[in-house]
Amino acid sequence: MPKCCRPETVSDENGGPLGFARGRLFGCGSLAVATEPPLRQINFAFALLCAKVSAVRAVALLGPVAKEHHVRQFEVPGVNLFTGNELDPTDRPDAALIFGGDGTIHRHLGGLALKQIPTLIVPLGSANDFAHSIGIETVDEALAAWRRFCTEGDNTHCIDLGTIEPLDERSKSGDHRIPWQDESLESLHFVPDGPRRDPLSGANEELGGRIMQSQLRRLAEAEREAARTTFFGAIAGTGLDAAVNRRTLKQPQWLRAHGGYVLALLQVLGGFRPPHIKLSVEVDGRWETRVDQPGFLIAAGNGPQYGHGMRLTHQARMDDGLLELCFVRTLSKPRLLRLFRAVYSGAHIGMKEVEYFRAARVRIHTDPVTEVFADGEYICQSPVEIGVRRNALRVIIGG
Numbered sequence: 053m054p055k056c057c058r059p060e061t062v063s064d065e066n067g068g069p070l071g072f073a074r075g076r077l078f079g080c081g082s083l084a085v086a087t088e089p090p091l092r093q094i095n096f097a098f099a100l101l102c103a104k105v106s107a108v109r110a111v112a113l114l115g116p117v118a119k120e121h122h123v124r125q126f127e128v129p130g131v132n133l134f135t136g137n138e139l140d141p142t143d144r145p146d147a148a149l150i151f152g153g154d155g156t157i158h159r160h161l162g163g164l165a166l167k168q169i170p171t172l173i174v175p176l177g178s179a180n181d182f183a184h185s186i187g188i189e190t191v192d193e194a195l196a197a198w199r200r201f202c203t204e205g206d207n208t209h210c211i212d213l214g215t216i217e218p219l220d221e222r223s224k225s226g227d228h229r230i231p232w233q234d235e236s237l238e239s240l241h242f243v244p245d246g247p248r249r250d251p252l253s254g255a256n257e258e259l260g261g262r263i264m265q266s267q268l269r270r271l272a273e274a275e276r277e278a279a280r281t282t283f284f285g286a287i288a289g290t291g292l293d294a295a296v297n298r299r300t301l302k303q304p305q306w307l308r309a310h311g312g313y314v315l316a317l318l319q320v321l322g323g324f325r326p327p328h329i330k331l332s333v334e335v336d337g338r339w340e341t342r343v344d345q346p347g348f349l350i351a352a353g354n355g356p357q358y359g360h361g362m363r364l365t366h367q368a369r370m371d372d373g374l375l376e377l378c379f380v381r382t383l384s385k386p387r388l389l390r391l392f393r394a395v396y397s398g399a400h401i402g403m404k405e406v407e408y409f410r411a412a413r414v415r416i417h418t419d420p421v422t423e424v425f426a427d428g429e430y431i432c433q434s435p436v437e438i439g440v441r442r443n444a445l446r447v448i449i450g451g
Contacts, residue, residue, distance in 0.1 A: 108202075111136060111145045113160055115152020116305065118176055122151055125195055126174070128202045139163040146170070147448070149198065153177010154286060154358065158427040161213060161283040165444040170208050172198050172448040178309035179428060182285045185355040185370060186211065187450050197450040211370040213444035214284040214354035216426060219415065219435040283444065284426035287358040287365055290418060290434055291327060291349030291380075295320050297425040313359050317392065324348075326382050328419040333411045342414075343407065348380040348388065350416060352438045356398075358428065366398025367408075373442050377414065379407040413439040 112123045112135040126149060127133055139148065139160055144167050150157050151174045164171050174194040175183040186209075188194050200207050299316035300308055307315070329350050331343035343350070353365025353376040365376035380391065383405045394400040401408050416424075417435040424431045 108132065108147075109134070109145045110147040110149060111139065111143075112149045112151060113137065113139060113156070115150070115156035115177055118151035118174075122174065122176065122191070123149075125191075126198055128199065131202060144169065147172065147201070149174055151176050154179045154182050154427045155429055157182050157285060158283075158429050161285060161445065165213055165283055165441065168446055170201070170446050170448055172201070178305055178312075179358070179360055181358045181361065182355065182427070184361075185286065185357060186447050193450050197448050200450075201448045207449050208446050209371070209449050210443040210446050212354055212373060213441050214288055214352065214375065214426065215439045215441050216282045216284060216288055216424065216431050217280050217437045217439075218432045219417075219437055282426065282431050283441070284354065284431075285445075286355040286427050287351050287353045288424065288426035288431070288438055289349055289351035289364075290416065290422045290424045290436075291329065291347065292317075292320070292324055293349045293351060293364075294423045294425045295324060297428055298423060298430070300428070301430070309360075313362075321385060321388070327422050329379070330417040330419075331377070331379065332415045334413040334415075339415060342377075342409070342411075343379050346382050348382060349378075350380075351378045352376070352414060353378070354440060362395050363398040364395055364400075366401055371443075373440055374410045374412055375414065375438065375440055377407075377409050377411055381405045381407070413437065 108131045110131055110133045112118075112126070112133055114123070114135060114137055123133065123135055133149075141163065147170045148160070148164060149172045150160060153175065154177060156177060157173060172194060173180075173183040173186065173188055174191055175188060176191065183189070183194070188197060197207060296313060296316045299320055300312050303312045303316070326346045326348050328345065329343055329347045330341065331350060332339040333342045334340075351364050353368040355370050356366055356368045356376075357363045364378050368376040378401075380388075383391070387405065391400050391403060391405065394403070400406050415435065415437045421433050423433055424436050
């Protein structure tokens with residue numbers, strides 16, 4: 053029974069229980085019950101308690117390899133655990149459990165962040181770097197964290213998420229029309245949220261209708277902005293790493309979980325040509341160029357690792373509001389392979405070919421245009437703006 057719903061008992065002089073203490077149903081509202089209640093009152097209190105406990109709803113979001121027996125371990129008395137492959141946009145469960153790896157987590161980040169649902173990661177994917185970054189290494193550790201959450205409820209932590217937004221999306225849509233641009237100035241008056249047609253100018257539409265249209269327009273713009281933004285948990289980047297990720301997507305699941313990235317790297321490396329990378333950093337509201345040269349890759353990390361423990365942004369923290377940027381200049385293939393070995397321990401930081409720094413928001417342009425990947429998944433093509441959304445996701449942690 054969750055601690056927040058556990059009634060406190062009082063004892064008689066011989067240590068025997070007398071009943072529930074007055075008003076001590078913690079976290080479930082105040083309930084005044086006499087210290088020597090009749091049986092009917094006790095039964096009512098117990099029924100109320102059970103009703104509150106059974107109201108807890110949790111959704112199990114299943115990845116490709118998750119099976120029924122994985123979910124069954126997490127069934128807890130008093131919690132209604134139901135399964136699915138997607139988060140219902142009209143539903144808001146009390147908790148979410150993701151049975152999968154980085155790719156499965158990535159797919160659900162937007163909905164979970166929007167609703168601030170406490171989320172447990174059960175590491176069952178071919179890559180589980182997100183779970184490892186928040187301190188959950190195994191399924192058993194996830195199970196222990198879940199049981200603690202259900203009984204104590206004190207093991208949640210808010211973390212940041214990275215954001216990616218294509219910079220040229222509006223130009224691709226071809227919609228450059230400014231609202232009201234075809235209206236005459238004589239027919240409009242100006243208010244804080246934009247111009248409206250003056251109903252006294254002879255227009256047939258009511259002002260109330262124009263206000264509603266204005267609000268709907270602003271809502272649509274907000275929805276389009278949300279649709280343009282992609283969340284990521286660990287690392288986003290472009291260049292060689294993106295090309296390798298593209299190759300690994302063609303691999304079977306078992307190969308990706310057992311050295312597929314290394315194999316894909318060796319396949320891609322021979323024909324890879326470093327693009328020209330221009331990276332700008334926002335400083336006091338201005339964009340300043342930090343990198344403008346050919347390079348093998350540029351990575352922006354909200355978390356420290358990806359790809360089965362490659363700590364490319366080794367010093368990243370998931371709750372500091374900053375990205376860790378790692379830029380790798382052009383270098384020889386043998387030197388690159390040495391760097392690749394060093395990245396598992398973070399020893400690549402300090403190498404002369406590596407530039408490593410922090411920023412809250414960056415813009416990346418490449419020539420030629422390159423693919424952008426995050427959490428091992430394809431996102432879009434360059435150019436992009438990458439930032440941080442503070443305290444975007446509430447995770448259930450061990451401890």
